Amino acid sequence: MKSAKILFGALAGVAVGIQIGLLIAPEKGVDTRKKLSKKGEEYLTDFNKQLDGLLKGFSDKFDKFNKEISKVAEETKSKSNELLAQAKEKVK
Numbered sequence: 001m002k003s004a005k006i007l008f009g010a011l012a013g014v015a016v017g018i019q020i021g022l023l024i025a026p027e028k029g030v031d032t033r034k035k036l037s038k039k040g041e042e043y044l045t046d047f048n049k050q051l052d053g054l055l056k057g058f059s060d061k062f063d064k065f066n067k068e069i070s071k072v073a074e075e076t077k078s079k080s081n082e083l084l085a086q087a088k089e090k091v092k
Contacts (some may be wrong), residue, residue, distance in 0.1 A: 004054055011050070015043045 018039055
């Protein structure tokens with residue numbers, strides 16, 4: 001989570017810096033707004049790619065964790081069945 005916060009903060013800082021630079025640039029307002037719009041779309045696309053990668057990483061880790069839990073649960077169930085069978089044999 002810490003690396004995600006750093007990434008989002010860096011992206012936001014870069015976006016704000018570029019926008020401020022464009023706003024104080026000596027160009028027509030129409031041209032500046034077009035540049036801002038284009039840069040905003042680029043940053044949004046980049047941000048979405050980064051977010052998708054982050055979510056995919058979380059999803060992959062969650063799936064791996066889920067498989068491990070299922071494996072441990074199955075092993076525990078198998079072992080408890082063995083112990084139950086042994087206990088039944090001893091009772092007889």
